[in-house]
Amino acid sequence: MYLSTTLLAAATLLPSTLAQATFQRSSKRGLVFISSTKTPQDNEVWVESGSDLTWYYNYAATPSTTYNNLSQSDFEFVPMLFTAPSSTSDTSFLDGVKQLISGGTNISHVLTFNEPDGTTSTGGSNIDPTLAATTWIREVEPLRKLGVKTGAPAVTGSQGGFTWLSSFFSACASQGTNCTADFIPIHWYGNFEGLASHIGQVSGTYPNTSIWVTEFALNDASLSDSQSFFNSSAEYLDRLTSVDRYSYFGSFRSSVSNVGPNAAMLDQKGRLTDIGSWYLGGAATNNVPSSSSASKPAFSSMWTATAFVFAAIWIC
Ligand SMILES: *[C@@H]1O[C@H](CO)[C@@H](O)[C@H](O)[C@H]1NC(C)=O
Ligand SMILES: *[C@@H]1O[C@H](CO)[C@@H](O)[C@H](O)[C@H]1NC(C)=O
Ligand SMILES: *[C@@H]1O[C@H](CO)[C@@H](O)[C@H](O)[C@H]1NC(C)=O
Ligand SMILES: *[C@@H]1O[C@H](CO)[C@@H](O)[C@H](O)[C@H]1NC(C)=O
Ligand SMILES: *[C@@H]1O[C@H](CO)[C@@H](O)[C@H](O)[C@H]1NC(C)=O
Secondary structure, three states, X not given: OHHHHHHHHHHHHHHHHHHOOEOOOOOOEEEEOOOXXXXXXXXXXXXXXXXXXXXXXXXXXXXXXXXXXXXXXXXXXXXEEOOOOXXXXXXXXXXXXXXXXXXXXXXXXXXXXXXXXXXXXXXXXXXXXXXXXXXXXXXXXXXXXXXXEEEEEEOOOOHHHHHHHHHHHHHHHHOXXXXXXXXXXXXXXXXXXXXXXXXXXXXXXXXXXXXXXXXEEOOOOOHHHHHHHHHHHHHHHHHOOOEEEEEEOOOOEHHHOOOOHHHOXXXXXXXXXXXXXXXXXXXXXXXXXXXXOOOOOOHHHHHHXXXXXXXXXXXX
């Protein structure tokens, strides 16, 4: 019984292992860049030759030094106004972006307010919609007038996100300004059906507005569920004309992942996982992510070796 199951597994494993199928490529694909200071060599992986990624953001207003030698047309940097500065006369985000533009960096899009409806302990900016509106009018509206496309505040995927966003637009209107967003960023942690339904709800709420999915993953799930989610989502986002861009979470090692090891694009040794390689347009690597940084024999590579042995027998 055990043997025949193994033989069957070996047979189904063969085609993808030998064919080294690459994942579909897409110009929509970008990077949520989580810089690593402990293992800085990881930062280079995303832009190595053959990478499919066309743009990135790093939650900050200025480009990452790692990518200083890349041009906007190769790897477009999208600045983000992460939160509202404490001073209501602070225009450092606006000034910084204008300085980048006058220095010759072609900034064509900006992102605003990371998870303003979320707590700071989970990476949110936790700000009041009225304060966000005042800040947007001061720091973001002038950029729109310069032709820079602006992303609406990047709320969480919870129902509270819709309430927050609606309050934000109302607060702008009551201050006499239409805070017009050129695109709506979406964050999603959960299964594929949930992601598709959430995109539908955003499209229903803000018709004809383009969507960027700027954080998404199936968190804390098994490797096979994580990979199925990734495949279905990437295929769906590539197909949907309402989605202009997307960036998968995340660009870090499985051993430091805050969304579970199997969502990570690097394994505990900093090598691309299958998802990581597919995301860059490459083939499966068979590197199995682990939450532990200690190297231990990977179950799956033993299993693959076993499968090959049986496959060899089977072919003979
Ligand atoms: C940019 O620098 C990195 C490493 O510092 C290098 O791998 C890459 O090839 C460089 N890219 C260009 C376009 O010069
Ligand atoms: C700036 O980037 C935008 C978007 O990628 C592009 O449409 C535009 O042509 C670029 N402008 C220049 C001067 O390169
Ligand atoms: C905001 O947009 C609405 C609907 O397009 C329009 O009626 C209103 O005049 C605009 N308000 C301002 C201050 O531009
Ligand atoms: C959305 O676009 C469609 C097709 O261009 C148009 O018929 C419809 O009126 C638009 N809806 C809104 C709310 O602008
Ligand atoms: C995901 O896509 C890759 C590349 O096409 C394929 O090899 C793999 O079997 C798929 N995995 C799942 C679980 O769909």
